Amino acid sequence: xxxxxxxxxxxxxxxxxxxxxxxxxxxxxxxxxxxxxxxxxxxxxxxxxxxxxxxxxxxxxxxxxxxxxxxxxxxxxxxxxxxxxxxxxxxxxxxxxxxxxxxxxxxxxxxxxxxxxxxxxxxxxxxxxxxxxxxxxxxxxxxxxxxxxxxxxxxxxxxxxxxxxxxxxxxxxxxxxxxxxxxxxxxxxxxxxxxxxxxxxxxxxxxxxxxxxxxxxxxxxxxxxxxxxxxxxxxxxxxxxxxxxxxxxxxxxxxxxxxxxxxxxxxxxxxxxxxxxxxxxxxxxxxxxxxxxxxxxxxxxxxxxxxxxxxxxxxxxxxxxxxxxxxxxxxxxxxxxxxxxxxxxxxxxxxxxxxxxxxxxxxxxx
Amino acid sequence: xxxxxxxxxxxxxxxxxxxxxxxxxxxxxxxxxxxxxxxxxxxxxxxxxxxxxxxxxxxxxxxxxxxxxxxxxxxxxxxxxxxxxxxxxxxxxxxxxxxxxxxxxxxxxxxxxxxxxxxxxxxxxxxxxxxxxxxxxxxxxxxxxxxxxxxxxxxxxxxxxxxxxxxxxxxxxxxxxxxxxxxxxxxxxxxxxxxxxxxxxxxxxxxxxxxxxxxxxxxxxxxxxxxxxxxxxxxxxxxxxxxxxxxxxxxxxx
Numbered sequence: 001x002x003x004x005x006x007x008x009x010x011x012x013x014x015x016x017x018x019x020x021x022x023x024x025x026x027x028x029x030x031x032x033x034x035x036x037x038x039x040x041x042x043x044x045x046x047x048x049x050x051x052x053x054x055x056x057x058x059x060x061x062x063x064x065x066x067x068x069x070x071x072x073x074x075x076x077x078x079x080x081x082x083x084x085x086x087x088x089x090x091x092x093x094x095x096x097x098x099x100x101x102x103x104x105x106x107x108x109x110x111x112x113x114x115x116x117x118x119x120x121x122x123x124x125x126x127x128x129x130x131x132x133x134x135x136x137x138x139x140x141x142x143x144x145x146x147x148x149x150x151x152x153x154x155x156x157x158x159x160x161x162x163x164x165x166x167x168x169x170x171x172x173x174x175x176x177x178x179x180x181x182x183x184x185x186x187x188x189x190x191x192x193x194x195x196x197x198x199x200x201x202x203x204x205x206x207x208x209x210x211x212x213x214x215x216x217x218x219x220x221x222x223x224x225x226x227x228x229x230x231x232x233x234x235x236x237x238x239x240x241x242x243x244x245x246x247x248x249x250x251x252x253x254x255x256x257x258x259x260x261x262x263x264x265x266x267x268x269x270x271x272x273x274x275x276x277x278x279x280x281x282x283x284x285x286x287x288x289x290x291x292x293x294x295x296x297x298x299x300x301x302x303x304x305x306x307x308x309x310x311x312x313x314x315x316x317x318x319x320x321x322x323x324x325x326x327x328x329x330x331x332x333x334x335x336x337x338x339x340x341x342x343x344x345x346x347x348x349x350x351x352x353x354x355x356x357x358x359x360x361x362x363x364x365x366x
Numbered sequence: 367x368x369x370x371x372x373x374x375x376x377x378x379x380x381x382x383x384x385x386x387x388x389x390x391x392x393x394x395x396x397x398x399x400x401x402x403x404x405x406x407x408x409x410x411x412x413x414x415x416x417x418x419x420x421x422x423x424x425x426x427x428x429x430x431x432x433x434x435x436x437x438x439x440x441x442x443x444x445x446x447x448x449x450x451x452x453x454x455x456x457x458x459x460x461x462x463x464x465x466x467x468x469x470x471x472x473x474x475x476x477x478x479x480x481x482x483x484x485x486x487x488x489x490x491x492x493x494x495x496x497x498x499x500x501x502x503x504x505x506x507x508x509x510x511x512x513x514x515x516x517x518x519x520x521x522x523x524x525x526x527x528x529x530x531x532x533x534x535x536x537x538x539x540x541x542x543x544x545x546x547x548x549x550x551x552x553x554x555x556x557x558x559x560x561x562x563x564x565x566x567x568x569x570x571x572x573x574x575x576x577x578x579x580x581x582x583x584x585x586x587x588x589x590x591x592x593x594x595x596x597x598x599x600x601x602x603x604x605x606x607x608x609x610x611x612x613x614x615x616x617x618x619x620x
Contacts, residue, residue, distance in 0.1 A: 226470065
């Protein structure tokens with residue numbers, strides 16, 4: 001089976017992105033971003049121990065070792081913060097560097113097995129095409145594609161089959177508990193999927209960059225939609241776009257592939273954060289200034305109504321004086337209220353409320 | 367402690383939906399509820415009152431096993447909660463969930479039916495229609511597809527009530543549903559609960575406003591870690607009992 005190595009690398013990247021970005025949605029919604037950081041680092045310990053135990057990088061042993069150390073991480077973190085004064089973030093900050101550090105020590109002792117710190121931190125997606133699987137001496141293609149593909153099937157099945165259970169236990173744990181839908185079990189199943197995904201993705205993009213694919217696309221998707229199902233689809237799409245664009249950029253600029261991919265996730269998030277349709281910075285800013293303008297409009301019309309009621313005249317300049325607004329802003333507002341025919345200007349430059357304006361004032365005072 | 371005259375066991379099961387015996391709940395070594403004997407009568411509006419930290423929320427959570435029970439027993443229509451969980455609906459405090467969650471009002475109401483569906487079974491058009499009916503009952507059918515964070519506090523509370531209605535339970539346990547809500551919401555909630563009561567359902571509500579207790583409720587449970595009083599409003603909602611309920615705390619905290 002001969003497939004070009006570019007395709008294998010892109011395929012690997014797409015599968016890493018899809019796996020992490022789908023399961024990452026639940027991490028983001030459960031406010032567990034830091035926990036995924038912890039897990040994706042501390043799996044190193046399990047991987048190294050597994051490599052020592054079987055004398056090589058046997059995929060099944062590596063995954064089992066990684067998942068076990070992931071679960072160890074979660075359990076230790078929960079033990080720490082439930083037993084005393086420590087908060088969850090501090091507990092995470094204590095446990096994962098400790099487990100990761102032991103892993104680093106073991107890696108440097110591993111002269112005879114193929115594993116090094118460089119590989120652990122940045123992954124080795126570049127070598128994906130050279131690592132092939134054999135079935136009875138028959139070359140069945142890229143190992144990373146096979147492993148990540150099976151993982152993708154597992155992740156999608158997990159989310160599809162337990163969608164309702166994941167949703168209710170994430171949104172309202174006590175409802176899930178009272179309904180007998182065992183949120184703690186769901187939690188641990190999710191953590192097993194996170195740890196498995198972390199171990200497998202770790203091979204390709206390394207410990208540091210796994211977190212980018214877990215958290216960043218899901219966070220961008222969160223800003224883009226109000227539906228969980230759409231958030232999942234968007235998160236996976238943004239993850240895949242980052243992977244593909246990252247690869248193309250890496251080839252073009254001749255830089256680290258996994259580094260480029262993670263950088264693109266950050267850039268995409270930034271764009272969504274600034275330009276997002278409803279929750280983006282610009283649209284929020286526009287909405288606030290529009291609301292502000294609407295409030296000021298009410299203030300002006302009520303002011304004119306009040307002044308006219310006590311037989312005083314209002315002009316653009318008196319407006320800026322009595323309301324304490326700049327001349328430019330008062331001018332802008334007075335032009336607007338004339339345009340909208342809320343007021344008319346008489347020969348002396350003083351305002352008179354029209355019927356429409358009067359109605360508007362009544363609306364505000366209600 | 368005042369209790370109604372004791373009845374034979376078989377009769378009490380007919381009359382009471384929830385029977386609590388010797389209930390103690392402790393957080394670490396701190397007692398939250400201490401040796402409570404208490405029955406909730408059927409077809410009544412029951413208020414749980416007491417000062418902050420008196421264990422009011424803990425009491426209704428303990429009934430559903432949402433907090434671990436240190437000692438004692440709770441029975442729902444004569445069985446354990448896990449055997450009769452479909453008979454109980456719970457309305458938690460509004461602050462207990464993240465309202466930024468990507469979901470809409472109708473979806474939250476439908477979640478009330480997840481327990482009945484059980485593991486793996488997916489919501490369907492039947493659950494969707496039931497959820498719509500319940501949302502309509504609380505006057506929010508126009509807000510079905512609104513993201514829940516964009517609802518007002520009162521509307522959010524009504525969504526929670528609609529979710530409990532969807533559960534179609536016999537007992538409604540509610541944690542301060544009237545706290546800080548608008549007038550329309552308060553009226554809506556009370557008239558719905560009135561109807562449930564007429565159908566013979568038991569409504570147990572943690573309630574903060576002492577002025578409205580005798581207006582809205584038939585029965586009151588006064589608690590401050592210990593059970594202070596429990597019975598019909600006319601008999602037990604007295605100044606002496608109120609003083610005992612609300613002074614106990616001060617004495618303890620000195």
